[in-house]
Amino acid sequence: MAAPAKARQGELGAEIDPLSQPENKEKFEVAKEFTFHLAKGIKNIGIYRHNTAKYPEFLQKAFESLTRFTEKHGPLSLKVEAQCFSLFKQPVFEVTEGGDNLPFKFYRDGIRHLIFRPEVTSDELVTFVLIALSDPNRGEDVLSQLWKAGLEHIEYVVVEGFSVGEMSEDDVQVEVDQIVGYLYSRLRSTSEDYLRFARVSAEDLDMKLEGVDQVRGAIVSGETADEKLVDRLQEEIKEDETTRLFPKILSAVFELMDEGGITEPEALEEIFTQLLDSMLLQEDFATINSLLVKLRSMERDPAKASLAERLRSFFQGKMADEQRLRHIGEVLNNTRPKQPQDVFRYLYALESRSIITLLEILENIEIQENRQIICDALASLGKDDPDPFVKRLQSEKSQLVRDMIYIIDKCDFADKMQYFGETLKNPNLAVRLEVLAMLSRSKSEQCRRFIVTALDDSNVQMRIQAAKVLPNMSPAKALQDLLRVIKSPEFDKRDLKEKTALFEALGSTNQQGALAHFVQLLSQKGLLRRAKIREDKLLAVTGLGMMPSIPAYKALQAVVEDKSNDAEVLTAARRHLYAMKKTLFGDQPDQA
Incomplete structure (x- = not known):
């Protein structure tokens, strides 16, 4: 069975030149641009080795080229050969005559592939270059330095050298290269069993390596790994399974699509559905979003637009299935996602038909940060239809009403x-206060009228807050509204705190009518109703204290000079007079 498989692969390779496809050609050119700038940056660092602060600047263009490649095409995988780095079996970086053989430094240590992932940082690239420039004769080899550096987004495939029986080192190397080449090809295979690339069995190797001699009784010796190394390896395996596996699978699927390995839409739809469910179980929203980005990118290619559009529409439909959305709701109700923006991008990609389901999910989520994610997504999906949100403004759940607002x-x-005005009738006080604050930020007459209705609210806190915000919207109209309440027969029945708040609001209008009302109250005389007169004068003094002006200052001065006033009134007047003098004149003596 192995021979026909080889024959088919040979025929396919003869028929299809990878660089004949525009996208592969673009990948090749960008990769070549990256290695060109990388070589220049390495040369500059070698010349100005003492100027470490300039290293990122020397590599800036190389980093930009690499970022452009990974953002559009995903990981950049370069094959390491003795004299060059290659892509699509074509060199993108060759050793110049008399130049430093950079590829051989990696090749000598058994590194056969270098993989730059999309999240690679400028600091990681600088570290990588410094390792490449290091002299192994004066320190550790390149492989050991890469291992210790722990570059999270720069990976490498390594072949360790060893000896077997009487075979020469070159013979062993040839056979090992065959094994590694086969293992790596499983990530890029166009055969029918490509989906098994992550599970290579011993039988697979037996089929492939039929020309490689089997060696019995080989002894492998080495040092036992310590606990720290074991823990680190376990962490890397876990990270590979949780954060790197799906991007690799996705990259393999799209590469097969590019090379024509899969053309049936139904088969691709089944693959994408299984990938979606697997990624949701792993909570890998970033890879789901990147899949959509890749499909949108394919739509720009006329030759692939029809298939890509069909797949994207199908995939987004599956993303919006109620069962899958409720699974996301369970995740958001139990944990805080590490990358909340990825969850938002997932929900943002849905259509308006998902609004009702998302609203039902929102009601059950208790973590505020996660509620915010859904609210932001709903604001994007529901911008054309307010009805689903308006219907929930009268809900008894105060948090849900706040979210709808x-x-x-x-x-x-x-x-x-x-x-919002209709929400002022909500039975929940916290909701009404929040709506009142929101209405007060608008200067429209409609909002002002809604706030005026709150002056007659059943709750004293609402009435006080409404009185405070009205002068900021229209002082002249606030004067009339506040005087109406103050002069009403029911006003005397209200507690002193509310009365004081309304007089302060009346004073803050800074209107002549307010000053006249205060002066009228202060001019009251009589032996009867002394307590009522004293209260009126105290309220008037409080109101005058809220309108810093020369007329108000003189009115307070007159109260202080009138010795017939009660001691409490005189004390309050002196306090407000002193504060107003500092406001109007600073620390200068009174010239009035």
């Missing part, structure tokens, strides 16, 4: 103030 405000619906 946030969404409606963010969507900026034309009638949003009307919706």
Whole structure:
């Protein structure tokens, strides 16, 4: 069975030149640009080795080229050969005559592939270059330095040298290269069993390496790994399974699509569905989003647009299935995602038909940060239809009402103030206060009228807050609204705290009508109703204290000079007079 497989692969290789495809050609050119700037950066670092602060600047263009490649095409995998780095079996970096043989430094230590992942940082690239420039004769070899550096986003495939029986080192190396080449090809295979690339069995190797002699009784010796090394390896394996596995699978699937290995839409739909469910179980939202990005990128290619559009529409439909969304809801209800923006991007990619399901999920989530993720997504999905959000404004759940207010405000619906005004009837005080604060930020007459209705609210806190915000919207109209309440027969029944708040609000209008009302109250005389007159004068003094002006200052001065006033009134007047003098004149003596 192995021979026909080889024949098919040979025929396929003869028929298809990878660089004949525009996307592969683009990958090759960008990779070549990266290695060109990398070589220049290495040369500059070698010349100015003492100027360590300049290293990132020397490698900036190389980093930009690498970032451009990985953002569009995913990981950059370069094959390491003795004299060059290659991509699609074509050299992208060759050793120049008289130049330093950079590829051989890696090749000598058994490194056969270098993989630069999309998240690679400038610091990691600098570290990688410094390792490449190091002299193994004066310190550790390249492989040991790479191992110790622990570059998270730069990976490498290594072949360790060893000896077997009477075979020469060159013979062993040839056979080992065959093994590694086969293992790596499983990641890029176009054969029918490509989905098993991550599970290579011994039988697979027997089929492939039929020309390689089997060696019995080989003895492998070495040092036992310590606990720290074992723990580190376990962590790396765990990370590989949780964060690197799916991007690799995805890259392999798209590479097969590019090379024509899979052309049936139904087969691709089945693959993507299984990938979606697996990634959701691993909570790998970043890879799901990258899959959508790749499909949108394919849509720009006329030759692939039809298939890519069909696959994207199908995939987004599966993303929006109620069962999958409720699974995400369970995740958000139990944990805080490490990358919340990835969850938001997933929900942002849905369509408006998912709004009702997301609203039902929102009601059960208790973690505030996760509620925010869903609210932001709903604000994007529901910007054309306010009804689902408006219907929930009268909910008994105060947090849900706050979320609906946030969404409606963010969507900026034309009638949003009307919706907020209706929410002032909500039985929950916290909701009403929040709506009142939101209405006060608008200067519209419609919002002002809604706030005026709150002056007659059943709750004293609402009435006080409404009185405080009205002068900021329209002082002249606030004067009339506040005087109406103050002069009403029911005002005397209200407690002193509320009365004081309304007089302070009246004074903050800084209107002539307010000053006249205060002066009228202060001019009251009589032996009857002394307690009522004293209270009125104290309220008037409080109101005058909120309108720093020369007329108000003189009115307070007159109160202080009138010795017929009660001691409590005189004390309050002196206190407000002193504060107003500092406001109007600073520390200068009174010139009035």
